[in-house]
Amino acid sequence: MTLTAVEKSLSEALSQSLNRVYGFSPAPFALQETRREFSGTFTAVVFGWAKDLRLSPEVVGQAIGEDLVKTCTLVSGFSVVKGFLNMELNAPVWHSLFLTIRDDSAFGCKPISKEAPIALVEYASPNTNKPLHLGHLRNILLGHSVAKLLAADGQRVKRVQIINDRGIHICKSMLAWQKFGEGETPQSSGLKGDHLVGKYYVAFDAAYKAEVAQRMAQGSSEEEAKKSAPLLVEAQDMLRAWENNDPAVRHLWSTMNGWVYEGFNATYDRLGVSFDQNYYESDTYLLGKSDIERGLANGVFYRREDGSVWIDLTSDGLDEKVVLRKDGTSVYMTQDVGTAIQRSKDYNMDSMTYVVGNEQDYHFKVLFLILKKLGYDWADRLFHLSYGMVDLPTGRMKSREGTVVDADDLLDEMEQTAEALSEELGKLEGMPTQEKKDLYRTLGYGALKYYILKVEPTKRMVFNPEESIDFNGHTGPFIQYAHARIQSLLRKGQRVEYDVHSISWDAREEELVYQIAKFPSVVSAAANSHNPSLVAQYVYDLVKVFNGYYQNISILNAETPQIAAFRLDLSATVAYLLHKGLDLLGIEAPQRM
RNA sequence: GGCCCCGUAGUUCAACGGAUAGAACGAGCGUUUCCUAAACGCUAAAUCCCAGUUCGAUUCUGGGCGGGGCUACCA
Incomplete structure (x- = not known):
């Protein structure tokens, strides 16, 4: 028996009791968990029924409870507090829940069939002109976890990222490297490739x-100075050269991007994330134009006198939005339309999740509407996982002010803290050095x-670089x-045969078992x-209960070897779920620490 | 200006319209001849303000106040 089955039967039994006692058929209702300070497992809220019956909630609760105990084999007892009917489950129900879980090696995860829906998850999606920072980290961790969650839910998941590898910002670091780099490479400098390129972006x-300052001192207006600064003009020339396939520019571009990818991959490896396919903007930036032309013919878009192409979304509560400039070139939206359609050709996906920050809420509303108006049936199953920014206590991270928290630095720091803490506790005697190092990573990254x-995810969160991330309390290491x-x-323990039914259970x-049994519904809700975060909260709650037990x-x-074996099985189940739950978060579960 | 998010202990986070608003860190006190004390227990501490709907509002509605984001023929 599963917990949802118990809940369903219990709800039906309650309906029948209401009918039997009062001739009353309630509207569909959900049970809730009994609060910890009261005895019982499930609670029915009686207020609504009492109101319809024009009786006091206590009277109704009492009458239904008495009927339930007599007629429903699931229920062993009940109590009524105000308008709440708290129901206790019979011992055999617990036995059955436990055995079902103990004997299910894939508990909580749905099998993935050959016909399962295909779900694309896009995440990470960095620019190739600077290294990854804390904001990317939130993005990557969310995307990776959501991909695992969808797979656990029985879907065929494909992980993709779009790499913004072209454009004026890339040319800026290329130009600066050309001018100031003196041939510096990751090998010659010992710098990680993405950091090296980022250095030149900053130098630019x-x-x-x-x-700009010099020109303004010479009397130019700020706007004028910004536009006409030779470096910018040169970067723009370089972009044009890139677009015209200039061999030298293309060579420099692929060399520097190569450095960046090496750097990114190193960070992805540390984090344990990967992708089934990378889409490169340099391949996709021209996509979408033909789709726009087609939509123009169908009346989805319209052309203005100056030649630019627009979509009017005012009847959907949004604005008008340009999709092709008057010179016929693409905007960001055009590319995204084209890329989405390309992916449907590549994967024929049933759904797609974009993990992108909430500053792009409007963009995705428009994108999804356009795809829907273009008639794609999957457009209804596009989802923007719009996560909040990671802010510093002082506000937004700003690269120009040097307040960006670098991803690699943070990971280094986490490893070091884990090492220092482990050394201090001194529990790792006899562990080989390499194993220790792996463990520091497991704990620090955890x-x-x-x-x-x-x-x-939707909530903005605050990260304070002054305070290092904790290893005590509501943390990853607590669960580990x-x-x-x-x-x-x-x-250490001995596993012997035992009969659950003959063991008298402690309330804990x-x-x-109740906590354990909730796992599948948590996974599907997540x-x-x-x-x-639902899974994160769940494993924490599970550990709280287990630690109290322990x-x-x-x-x-235990009193007998049989009881000890039962308790070991119970503990093993907890460990399995902790392992599984942490894995869904991309966190490893250590054997020792 | 318009549109969209968000205001919960000192701090970081929880709470399908339900019971006395939960945790953690930090503060104070306690638990180890006993399975790992990175644990467990106890104490103090919060719903921005004003109305409304409801048997019941942190949650829903309206209005303030405060914070953030979007509002480019940029990506």
Whole structure:
């Protein structure tokens, strides 16, 4: 028996009781969890029924409860507090829940069939002119986790990213490298490729600003100075040369982008994320034009006198939006339309999730509307996972002010903190050096990933670089620690045959099984809402309950070997779910720590 | 100006319209001859303001106040 099955039967039994006692058929209702301070597992809210019946909630609750205990084998007892009917489950229900879970090796995950829907998840999507920062980290961790969640929900998932590898910003770092680089390479400098290129992007900005200031000192207006600064003009020339396939520019471009990819891949590897396909903007930036032309013929778009092409979304509560400039060139929107259509050709996907910050909410509203108006049936199953920014206590991170938190630096710092902490605790005696290093990563990254993923994606979150991320309390390592302790139990304990029905359960064991049994519905809720924080919250709650159990109930030294074996199985199930839950968040579960 | 998000302990985060608003960090106190004390227990501490709907509002509606974002023929 599963928990949802129990809940369903219980709801039906309640309806029948209402009918039997009062001749009353309630509207569909949901049960809620009984609050921890009261005894019971499920609670029915009686207020609404009492109002319809014109009776006091206590009277109705009492009458229904009495009928339920007599007629429903699931329920062993009940209590009525105000208008709340708290119901306790019978021991065999607990036994059955436990056995179902214990014997299901894939508990909580749906199998992926050959006909399962295909879900594309786009995430990361960096520019190739600077290294990854904390904002990318939130994006990447969310995307990676959502991809895992959708797979656990039984979908065929494809992970993709679009790499913004062309454009004026790329030319800026190329130009600066040409002018100031003196042939510097990742090898010669020892710098990671993406950091090296980022350095020249910054160098461009500095030199450009100096030029602007100089011109303004000579009497130019700010606007004029910004437009006519030689460096900018040169960068624009370089972009044109790139578009005209100038061999030298293209060579420099592919060399520097190559450095950046090496750098990005190193960071992706550290994070344990990967992609099934990369889309490059240099390949896709011309896509979409023909789709616009087609839509123009169908009346989706219209052409203005100056030749530019627009879509009128005022009847949808939005504005008018340009999709082709008067010179016939694309805008960002055009490319995104083209890329989406390209992906439908590549994958014939049923749905697509874009992991992109909430500053682009408007953009995606428009994009989805356009695709719908162009008649694509999958346009209804596009989802913008719009996450909030990661802010500093002082506000937004600004690269120009040097307040950006670099992803690699942060990862380094997490490893170091994990090492220092582990050394201090001194529990790793006898562990080989390499294993220790791996463990520091597991713990450090676990702390970081959990810190980011426990927050609901849509919400803005604050990161304070002054305060290092915690390893105690509501953290990744807290959950990892529970897992490691259970592994230690499993190494020491003896598994013998036992009969669950003949063991008398502690209330904590029922609570634990209840918590365990919730897992599948948490996974599907998280997948449906694209929300890893539900899983993060779940594993935390599970550990809280388990730690209370561990603290108060002796597992290895139970009264009999049979009881010990039962408790070990219960603990093993918890460990399995912690492992599985953490994995859905992209976090590893250590054997020891 | 228009449109869209968000205001919860000192701080970082929770709470399908339900019970006495939960955690964690930080502060204070306690638990180890016992399965890993990165743990467990106890104490103090919060819904921005004003109305409305409701048996019941942190949650829904309206109005303030405060913060952020979008509002380019940029990407």
